[in-house]
Amino acid sequence: MKQDKAMPANPMLDIVIPDSQLVREVTQLIRDTESELLFNHSTRVYLWGALLGKRKSVTFDPELLYVAAMFHDIGLTPAYRESQLRFEVDGANAARDFLRSHHVDEADVAKVWTAVALHTTPGIPEHMHGEIALVQAGAGMDVAGRGFDDFTEEQRAAVVAGFPRGADFADKMIDAFYDGMKHRPGTTFGTFNDDFLAYKDPGFERVNLCSVILNSRWG
Secondary structure (H helix, E strand, O other): OOOOEEEEEEOOOOEEEEEOHHHHHHHHHHHHHOOHHHHHHHHHHHHHHHHHHHHOOOOOOHHHHHHHHHHOOHHHOHHHOOOOOOHHHHHHHHHHHHHHHOOOOHHHHHHHHHHHHOOOOOOOHHHOOHHHHHHHHHHHHHHHOOOHHHOOHHHHHHHHHHOOOOOOHHHHHHHHHHHHHOOOHHHHOOOOOHHHHHHHOOOOOOOOHHHHHHOOOOO
């Protein structure tokens, strides 16, 4: 996608955050919609993904990667408290609608939609387009420390200095996941998202696929 110009995220990182009208608009939208916790997390997801892409020579469009990273958790916000879709799909749909309103090419829209929709589905994104692989990798790094040693101490310090994790990030992030999904527990089936509900709600009962199969209408 065409970019107006680029600005350094931090001289120590040797990467850039795109500086285009599209990026400025999505940044403002997410600032207005998400908590500081989720906004900083989403920005770090972009930075981890971009750093990893550069290190591993993964081809990606920085602007598309940024948009996908910024939208990837919007489905956890209060605006979606009535939704019965997976929160990842809410985010993917929001990103799609935003990009279409800016007349972005449908092939690029599809990349971003898939990047957001699959960011909690390990084992698949890494075999797809760079933007899709890097959002999932960036999210895994920021939430669970997956690939922690792929980054230098200086890189980790620079990212966190620019977009702080804050105190008790782990507990607050678990709370954000729980609050975003507790009203739609069925959407966590088949994903690791049911771990958040089980951790926060002692009465939550996981769906067991073997039981579903054994008790299906097939008898």
